[in-house]
Amino acid sequence: MRALLRLLALCLLSTGARAFVWPHASTRGGRGRSASAASASAPSEDEEGLMVTIAKVRRPLGVILEEREGGSGVEVLDIDPRGNAAGEDVLVGDRVLMIDAQQCGDEGFDAVAGRIGASAGDRVELTLGRRIGTVRIIWPNGAQSGALPGEPLQELALKARYPVKYACTSGSCGTCEHRLRTPGDDIRYTRLCVARVPKGKEVAQVLPGDRF
Structure with a gap:
């Protein structure tokens, strides 16, 4: 065997x-x-x-x-x-x-x-x-991935097996909008089809959006 x-x-x-x-x-x-x-x-x-x-x-x-x-x-x-x-x-x-x-x-x-x-x-x-410089990305499905600042979140979501709905893929419609939390409880809205890993952070948590 x-x-x-x-x-x-x-x-x-x-x-x-x-x-x-x-x-x-x-x-x-x-x-x-x-x-x-x-x-x-x-x-x-x-x-x-x-x-x-x-x-x-x-x-x-x-x-x-x-x-x-x-x-x-x-x-x-x-x-x-x-x-x-x-x-x-x-x-x-x-x-x-x-x-x-x-x-x-x-x-x-x-x-x-x-x-x-x-x-x-x-x-x-x-x-x-x-x-060196890797940012820990925490996804809503519990997956965690490491990426360098500037890497596309859309590709990282795919690798993390986190399903995201897309429509325009240009950042204009808001279908893929999520919230991104970084240390200090700084939460901002981001659209995953165009968003990238933030600079100057060690951890970033992706949260479901609440506006669309």
């Missing part, structure tokens, strides 16, 4: 399809190092141009991983809003740098999925690389 699942994963990757990581029970003894030990050996911001964050996620993780272009490394493609990763510091777009104490920043999907499956304990320690 394990060989069949591995073959299926290889087929999915070769066609560019998404593959769902659903860790199985561990067969490896021992535990990874603590979060502080893992962060000490993880790539620094200067080396990778990334901020490093660590999340200990209970099984099953509830994430979809995708091999990066060129086959060097794996990143988070999607997070189940009802899954365990949704309650942790994991964002769509994060790059997986380490599983427990093991470096995997340049490994392909099969190797990373294997490390997750072989990880001991009921939680998996993920060391993640996140682009």
Whole structure:
């Protein structure tokens, strides 16, 4: 069965399809190092141009991983809003740098999925690389995504699987209007078809509109 699942994963990757990581029970003894030990050996911001964050996620993780272009490394493609990763510091777009104490920043999907499956304990320690300046976007359906200022919210809503009704797609009709809350309870109206991730914010929460 394990060989069949591995073959299926290889087929999915070769066609560019998404593959769902659903860790199985561990067969490896021992535990990874603590979060502080893992962060000490993880790539620094200067080396990778990334901020490093660590999340200990209970099984099953509830994430979809995708091999990066060129086959060097794996990143988070999607997070189940009802899954365990949704309650942790994991964002769509994060790059997986380490599983427990093991470096995997340049490994392909099969190797990373294997490390997750072989990880001991009921939680998996993920060391993640996140682009410097990333804004956390919180959607009404509970999904959270990471994006840089200026990225289109329309594309991010699609990746977050948050359904939005559009009509004109030029920002004039108001069909897709939502409210955007940023720290300090600053709430403003925005139309997702033309809106972009705000600058100078660490978090932005998208709320349903109330005028249309």
